[in-house]
Amino acid sequence: MSTAQENSIASGVREILADYQGAGRDALIPILQEIQTRQGFLSREAVVEVGKFLHLPASKIFGVATFYNQFRFTPQGKFHIQVCRGTACHVKGSAAILEAMKRELKVAPGETTRDGLFSLEVVACIGACGLAPVINVNGNFHANLTTQAVPRILDTYRKQK
Secondary structure (H helix, E strand, O other): OOHHHHHHHHHHHHHHHHHHOOOOHHHHHHHHHHHHHHHOOOOHHHHHHHHHHHOOOHHHHHHHHHHOOOOOOOOOOOEEEEEEOOHHHHHOOHHHHHHHHHHHHOOOOOOEOOOOOEEEEEEOOOOOHHHOOOEEEOOEEEOOOOOOHHHHHHHHHHHHO
């Protein structure tokens, strides 16, 4: 990350922290949530700034943030893929869909492709059990999937970049 990007992130975090003057440790999670909402993820620079503000070591903040699966430490891709691993999807083959995604994208769940185009996430349930197996890409559902459909779906999004 460049120095300009680091400064921009730190500036954005300080702007958020200005709304929490006088806050204590109890504000840690709301602060982290707001940073992630605005910046898309929790950067190392953001964690350090929050630590300074709340007088907490960065290791303590990382410890709290890694406990909750809602927090991300890398930016999401332009196309964020959620692979459902709920019961219905599991029974209908979502493990194979996930493996095909990992193979095609060359990333593991929680990672973003080098070009920043795709990020991959495993979710417990998308709530579309009757369409299993299903993935969600930026709010667009792809249902009744097969492993053969995965490259075609990804190519559709690659053409949109």
